[in-house]
Amino acid sequence: xxxxxxxxxxxxxxxxxxxxxxxxxxxxxxxxxxxxxxxxxxxxxxxxxxxxxxxxxxxxxxxxxxxxxxxxxxxxxxxxxxxxxxxxxxxxxxxxxxxxxxxxxxxxxxxxxxxxxxxxxxxxxxxxxxxxxxxxxxxxxxxxxxxxxxxxxxxxxxxxxxxxxxxxxxxxxxxxxxxxxxxxxxxxxxxxxxxxxxxxxxxxxxxxxxxxxxxxxxxxxxxxxxxxxxxxxxxxxxxxxxxxxxxxxxxxxxxxxxxxxxxxxxxxxxxxx
Ligand SMILES: [Zn+2]
Numbered sequence: 001x002x003x004x005x006x007x008x009x010x011x012x013x014x015x016x017x018x019x020x021x022x023x024x025x026x027x028x029x030x031x032x033x034x035x036x037x038x039x040x041x042x043x044x045x046x047x048x049x050x051x052x053x054x055x056x057x058x059x060x061x062x063x064x065x066x067x068x069x070x071x072x073x074x075x076x077x078x079x080x081x082x083x084x085x086x087x088x089x090x091x092x093x094x095x096x097x098x099x100x101x102x103x104x105x106x107x108x109x110x111x112x113x114x115x116x117x118x119x120x121x122x123x124x125x126x127x128x129x130x131x132x133x134x135x136x137x138x139x140x141x142x143x144x145x146x147x148x149x150x151x152x153x154x155x156x157x158x159x160x161x162x163x164x165x166x167x168x169x170x171x172x173x174x175x176x177x178x179x180x181x182x183x184x185x186x187x188x189x190x191x192x193x194x195x196x197x198x199x200x201x202x203x204x205x206x207x208x209x210x211x212x213x214x215x216x217x218x219x220x221x222x223x224x225x226x227x228x229x230x231x232x233x234x235x236x237x238x239x240x241x242x243x244x245x246x247x248x249x250x251x252x253x254x255x256x257x258x259x260x261x262x263x264x265x266x267x268x269x270x271x272x273x
Contacts, residue, residue: 014028015027015028015029016028017031017045019038019040019041019043020043021038021041021043022038022040022041022043024038024039024040024041026038026039026040031045032051034253035047035051035052035054035055035252035253036051036252037251037252037253042210042251042253044188044189044209044210044211044212044251044252046116046117046150046188046189048091048092048093048115048117049093049097049098049113049114049115049148050098052098052113052115052148052188053098053100053102053111053113055252055255055256056102056104056111056113056146056148056255056256056259057102057103057104057109057111057256058102058103058104058105058106061102061103062100062101062102062111063100063101063102064098064099064100065099065100065101065133065137066099066100066129066130066133066134067094067095067130069095069126069129069130069133070094070095070126071084071094071095071124071125071126072125073157074125074158074161075157075158075159075161077157077158077159079157080157083119083157084119087117087118087119088118090117090118091115091117091118093115093117093118095118095126095127095130096114096115096116096118096119096120096121096122096123096124096127096151096155097112097113097114097115097121097126097127097130097131098112098113098115099111099112099113099130099131099133099134099137100112100134101137101141101143104146104256104259104260104263105256105257105260107143107144107260107263107264107267108141108143109138109143109144109145109146109263110134110135110137110138110141110143110144110145110146111134111145111146111147111148112130112131112134112145112146112147112148113147113148113150114127114147114148114149114150114151114188114195115150116150116151116152116190119155119157120151120152121149121150121151121152121195122151122152122153122154122155122156122162122193123151123153123154123155123162123165123166123169123194123195123198124154124155124157124158124161124162124165125158125161125162125165127155127165128164128165128168128169129168131147131165131169131172131199132168132169132172134147135169135172135173135175135176135183136172138176138181138183139175139176139179139181142179142181143181144181144182144183144184144263144266144267145173145176145181145182145183145184146183146184146186146259146263147183147184147185147186147199147200147203148186148188149185149186149187149188149191149195149196149199149200150187150188150189150190150191151190151191151192151193151195151196151200152190152192152193153192153193153194153195153196153197154166154193154194154195162194163194165194165198166194166197166198167198169198169199170198170199170202172199173199173202174202177204182204182205182262182263182266182267183202183203183204184203184204184205184206184207184259184262184263185199185200185201185202185203185205185206185207186207186208186209186255186259187200187206187207187208187209187212187214187237187246188208188209188212189209189211189212189213190212190213190214191208191212191213191214192213192214192215192216192217192218193216193217196214196215196216197216203247204262204266205247205248205262205266206245206246206247207246207247207248207249207250207255207258207259207262208237208240208241208246208248208249208250209237209249209250209251209252209255210237210238210249210251211236211237211238212236212237213235213236214235214236214237214240214245214246215235219234219235237249
């Protein structure tokens, strides 16, 4: 099987970057300007949440909030403080999600983007609280919500507190539904575990990036548990689209226009209803 879950796909350092898919030599600056999409083969590199927010929002419109929620080692889990410290240094983030408000093609929205470079984009207490803050902000301002999920799942260092975030975030999304406010969920590579088992799977529209790995347990775990071979491409975005789990696949180059069009459609329905 060609599973490459552990293969690093974020943009490495240096002036030039080799595309892992087509081997083209890409100028790092140009690649960053293209929000991490190879101009030759459209390979999607992993990008950080600030770059992600910039790729989706009108220039200069993003205003962050929720950053006063900061992670703490509540369970005194061995090594967790060190993990957080290393992640802060490596990613320049203070948690695995960035939330705020901004404009998308002129529309006010609340937005949250997970960042895989911070403890694998895992969801602990603070990620849950920030996503709730984004949903509550949308509710308060009567705006749509857009979340980009990119995560290894629940944060094991926060144990049951981490699992509780599945219920907290799902409840926050349910309130948006009751208020008739649209929520678009974007699934980037990889989107697994407790994140896909909660808010990421609850979008009114669920859009995945091409080739993204999406699933609850990893393919190896499933294969050993059920003792059977899994079909080719199992848990990739294309397979999930074919089986009705997601609504569409969209390249990052046209994602902003696609999400904006979904939001306009859903918002128009709401006004005339
Ligand atoms: Zn390429």
